[in-house]
Amino acid sequence: MDPIDELIQLLARLPGIGERTATRLAFYVLGSEREYGAQLGASLSHIHSRVKRCVQCGNYGADEVCAICKDPRRDPSILCAVARVPDLVAIERAGSFRGRYFVLHGLLAPLDGIGPEKLPVDALVKRVKDDGVKELIVATPLSVEGEATALYLAQAMRPLGVRVSRIASGVPHGGELEFTDQVTLGRAFEGRREL
């Protein structure tokens, strides 16, 4: 296969990158310094071996145990379950959560053949017991899969007597009611709070 075509095909497998964009990126790399292609190439080639999954929470990090799990200032009694590491990064960026995390690395998706046995529920149960977790906040997406996963986790946690909560759903900050979809508006009304 032609090396340029090969590079274009590989780049086009990235999410949101079509063949047109992949072509532009490939020619950009070809037109830049040889050093840049080499650096980016090495970074991609070695990313899986340089980055480890935290044995306690599934977050990415340089060591066996991630920086958040190691941090003694984080409250071990509140655990936040997320679907993917970028969700954890977004919550950290928001800066309002001071507990610890558990990354599921997936969601229930029965239509795609992803059933409960694919979720790391045993590891989550162990973590809840080991850390004496009092509340599990389920911060999976507000999608069908995210909601199904939240309900499943709530059920699985029942024998442990741990409180399980779900992040709020409603009209986002700055959102116009006029342009908000029906499901979100319905949830915003259901979840209304007294002032």
Place this chain on the structure above:
Amino acid sequence: MDPIDELIQLLARLPGIGERTATRLAFYVLGSEREYGAQLGASLSHIHSRVKRCVQCGNYGADEVCAICKDPRRDPSILCAVARVPDLVAIERAGSFRGRYFVLHGLLAPLDGIGPEKLPVDALVKRVKDDGVKELIVATPLSVEGEATALYLAQAMRPLGVRVSRIASGVPHGGELEFTDQVTLGRAFEGRREL
């Protein structure tokens, strides 16, 4: 530097890829098979050494001389000057040009310090003489830089007695006059042809 941050920074140097998209891409690679990161990494690392610039026209290819310059069915008397290889690829895709190419790998841009001495004019003059070129079609972009380069090339070719032409500028296929900018409309009127 953290390996994930490093990968994000390198990806964010690609054109049209901001830090947000770079983050999404980096996590996508981390979440896929190790094999994919390795393949894409190797492809990027070796692209500069696997792809050569054609010594005759500057096009990319696997050999010293590119497939187009080698093709005996291409008319050597018509040469098309383009700024970049993707422009050549686009013209080839359109399929209406049967001559050969000359890739400038740049455009005049005095504001960015790119003067005539950075353009491969000597090589172009040599090519025109060696191949007995009768017409040089300047297919640089219809931008300020592209137009300046076209005028400069026309001047540089004058002593050779070769005919120099410029691709037409006007309203694109399917274009609505209502939404066409003033410069394009002006050019469309200037370049009008008798029916």
